[in-house]
Amino acid sequence: MKKRIFLLPIIILLLLSGGVYVARAEDGVTFAPTEVAIDFPNSITFDSRAVSADAGIVKAQFIYYLDRYGASDSTTRENIDIEPGKDVALYYQWDTHDSTIIPWAPIVYRWRVIDANGNRYESEPQRIEYKDTRFDWKERSGDNVTVLWHDKPDIFGDKVFAIAQKAIDRQRKLFGTNLAIPIRIIVYNNLGEFSDWHSVALDWVGGEAFPDFGVTTQIVTSKLPDSYWLNAVIPHEISHLYLYQAAYNPAAPVPVWLNEGIAQYNQFTDEGAESMVKRAARRGDLIPLTSLAAGFGQHDEARIRLSYAEGLSAVKYLVATYGEEGLARLMADYRKGLVTDDAFQDALGVSMGQFQQDWAEYVGAPAGSMITPTPWPLPTFPPTPTPMTFGDADAATPASPTQAPSPSPTSAAPASTATPPPTAAASTPIPPKDERQTPFCPGLFILLPIPLLAIFLRRT
Ligand SMILES: [Zn+2]
Known part of the structure; x- marks a missing residue:
């Protein structure tokens, strides 16, 4: 009898605490x-x-x-x-x-x-x-990556797989963490078979990155592997997917210059950006990294190219000074939710402003030439409801396209990216065609607060 008295309240509790049974x-x-x-x-x-x-x-x-x-x-x-x-x-x-x-x-x-x-x-x-059931797919899989292609020789997929495997092995050390979910690279042979599964008609897309699925889809028209292009694009795309898994935290977005700099640093090709950066440093034309946190703009191609070059240069400087361990610590801090100033201070022992100044001098800018950003003072009175614009406002505007000189499928056909809608939702308007003329990179947007799909355009 005693037992029943004790059991009754426990049973009721289970039924209630479980919500709907x-x-x-x-x-x-x-x-x-x-x-x-x-x-x-x-x-x-x-x-x-x-x-x-x-x-x-x-x-x-x-x-x-x-x-x-x-x-x-x-x-x-x-x-x-x-x-x-x-x-x-x-x-x-x-x-x-x-x-x-x-x-x-x-x-x-x-x-x-x-x-x-x-x-x-x-x-x-x-x-x-x-599964895309329309084709007879070939597949090569390892522990962390799967490559899918069709109607191309085995040598094509083997080459993509080898580059991807090498890139992942290298990036595991750089990011200091294993991939949480494997990466999948899906290669289509033409625009038609690619655009058919999009809700909006596409006549200008060359590839996409879906970091929240660990997937990149690419269009490669040639039957045989183009080594230079694959050695640029595959590690670059994997870097964006890997960085998302290593550092994504909606509260602490990784700055675009850093994300793109790391992606280029991870390429197996030499982008030759150093001379452009040094020239800009000598002339006092360096763009502060702090103003490249949310994007690289969309109209000034020279500025965009310099932005990419600076990102790569700053990442090279970071690794040369603080080691790949320093970069891994920085990524881990973003993952924990530390915003850029706190993450740099914690991982590298310098403020973002000091890092920027050190890098600028490293590439030849005069001492003290890079303005140290002024921290926002804390208000000492109750703030009025006046709308304020902070520097990162653009980060919340995925529709604003940003651009990249690389990787481009061929030198004659620059690649571009726009920010299309998140998967399964056609809410973001596609930029008008005249805004899609210069190259974009699909990885630019992957650390924005919403998981975004990004389109890698090719002007054909
Ligand atoms: Zn990129």
Whole structure:
């Protein structure tokens, strides 16, 4: 008798604290294995049955979400039509035609049914990948990277894989951490097969980066590997994906100059940017790194090229002075949520302003020539509601395109990137064509607060 008195409150507590009590299959409803049929890029269908041992099933839902890394994805719950009874067919078709669901996107789904007594039952969550079923893909996989290509010789994929593996091994040391999720490189052969799975018509895209899926998709028209291009683009793209996993924290975005500088530092090609930076230093034309935190602008190509060169130069200086360990500490601090001033002070022992001055003098600028940014004073009175613009305002505006001179697929065809909408949402307008004339880099936006998809344009 005593035992029952003790047990009762515990049982009530469990029922209340769990919110909605969800019974599993063994409690009364059995779910048949789900058959999944993919018609990429149009739809994906899910087919199953639920059999109740008790009361009849009166309602059913299909519940699913895209399994992103480092960013939560909203869960979709769809009521589905059923014939009420003890044995019901479950069927859901997700029409992806008007969405941009990337190839091999991981989808987690489950079924939920409710019986006539109001009990809820759910199937175990399952994870599938939305494979691009249109082609006969070749694949090479290692521990941390998978390369997918089709209708090209094996030597092409082997080459991409070798470069990617080498890049990851090198970047593991630089970022000081293992990849949290593997990287996938998907190569398409032309614009048509690439743009078909986008919700907006594209006539100018050359590739994309999806850091929250660890995926980069590229268009490569040539059958054989172009070593120079692959040695630039593959490590550069992997760097952006890797950095996202090593340093992403929505509260502490990594400055664009640093992100792009690291990506170029990781390339297996020499960008030859040092002379441009030294010339600018001599002339007093260096752009302060602190004004390149949110982007490189969009109209002045010379300024953009100098911005990239400065990013690379500053990263080279950082590594030469503080070692790759210093860079790894810095990335870890961003990951922890330290903003740039705090992260530099903690990881390198210098303020951002001092680092900038030291680097400027290192490349030949006169002592003290780089203005040390003035810290924002704390208000000593209650702030008025007057809107204030801080320096990083542009960082929250993913629509503003920024640009990169590299990597470009061929020297004759400069590559560009714009900031298209986040996956599966066409909310961000695509820049007008005349703003897409100069090269962009897909990695520019990956550390902005929202997980962004970024498009790597090629002018053809
Ligand atoms: Zn980049």
